Amino acid sequence: MRHVVQFVHSFKIGGSEVLAESLAKGLSKKKWKCSFWTMSSEGHLRQRLVESHIGAASFDCSAGASFSTMLKIIPSLRQHKVSALITHHFRQLFHAVPAALLTGTPLIHVEHDYHFYSDGLRYLPILRRLLLFVSSFVVVSEELVAEFRQGLGSDVPCIAIPNGVDTECFQKRNEIRLSMRSQHGYDQDCLVIGTCCRLEPVKQLNLLLTAFAQYFRSNGKARLVIVGDGSLSGELKHFAQNAGISDQVVFAGAQGNVDEYLCMFDIFALTSVNEGLPLAVLEAMSAELPVVSTDVGSLAAVVNDDTGILVQEQSPEAIAGAFGSLENPVTRKTLGQSARNRVLQHHSQESMVNAYNKILSASMKSPLRCLLRLSA
Known part of the structure; x- marks a missing residue:
């Protein structure tokens, strides 16, 4: 063989x-x-x-x-x-x-x-x-x-x-969404922003936490879930506590069921300082999630006005504003369907x-x- x-x-x-x-x-x-x-x-x-x-x-x-x-x-x-x-x-x-x-x-x-x-x-x-x-x-x-x-x-x-990415594995499943939200105590009115990544400096998760803290002031039903582990785990938890959002942020650690976490999310966020073409974003898009991302690496090839928001300025204000622009469920559904179609056509x-x-x-x-x- x-x-x-x-x-x-x-x-x-x-x-x-x-x-x-x-x-x-x-x-x-x-x-x-x-x-x-x-x-x-x-x-x-x-x-x-x-x-x-x-x-x-x-x-x-x-x-x-x-x-x-x-x-x-x-x-x-x-x-x-x-x-x-x-x-x-x-x-x-x-x-x-x-x-x-x-x-x-x-x-x-x-x-x-x-x-x-x-x-x-x-x-x-x-x-x-x-x-x-x-x-x-x-x-x-x-x-x-x-x-x-x-x-x-x-x-x-x-x-x-x-x-x-495996588009059969990473797809929208409402029964999993309901189950995962129930496990985390989230009702259907919660706007769950999520990311899946290594907890390392290149991912700029302090920027994501700061942006979420700003957005939470205008939307008390917002929640943030971070799936992954890394050298900054303790530091980021301390950062969230100091920002007053530790009750609204879940550090889920490394998980083998990323596809199920994606079902629970409403928005996928990426705030990296540099990237190539990250699989995490393609997996999220396959699961019909609109993406909010910094404009780095090759992300402009997949994140655009049809699939999410590519943030040009790496600032908490810009990212928080992008979250606010995606509050409408109809907007998120339209962008999410377009995102999955993009993956099906070009990134299977x-x-x-x-x-x-x-x-x-x-x-x-x-x-x-x-x-x-x-x-x-």
Whole structure:
């Protein structure tokens, strides 16, 4: 059986890890044996993978460059008879290239955003050299194609495979909505604003909390639910308490039933300082939620006047105003239906899996194409 390994940073539940998990489940249906390798063993995703019959292993290298990790990858590729290796983000590619070359394993590299390189321009020349040894270089949106071609040079082959989500899993279900609201003590008059993300600085959740505090002054029936965990958990709870909204904010922690939480929400909010094309937003849109988001990364490609509000100014006033603009249930329903249609047409899991399956199958036919390109 063909065996594809996806190489991610850790077993923490983040955007690229969730995408890789979704891709693995889809590729399994295409008769691929799928495994996860990680640099760090941290996180709760391992158990989910095992339950889905997806192999999971870690090289226990949480930071920096590791020559010993590079050496460990070589026998791992051979022992597990890996047919193709997909790396997500720069560090995994850096460690995988030597082993892929020595074993003749086709290598596909995926980048989910550009801010790592805009913050560290010194990595761009290194990435350009590493990409010489890659069968396919994939980014998750057309907007990222333009950014990477500008940063790396227009001669670097780069293709876009938009992120996709399971539209059967993430859909509006009224019975789940009623059940989840009952569990949290919310009646149908409550306007529930929600987000699902890592509790890390890049997500700017202090901005979301401040905006919600302002909005709550004008709508006492508003509630905020934050699904996810991270290093800022304690700090953000303290922030909410100081803002006087701790009774109106739920920190739900990491949850395995994100689809059910989305059913409970009325509005999905994202206040990140940078992003690629986040799966969390696509999942919310698939569940017929209008989105309020900061204008970062590739979000402008999916959040517009038909699907929500893209906030140009990263200020509490602007975000609170956006919440106020979506108080009308009819408006939210119209935007939510348009949002789901957008996902169905352009961001389904099926279309994403088919695209990756195509480039994986092509890479199997010419595993040493990278070396031939160098000698040309």
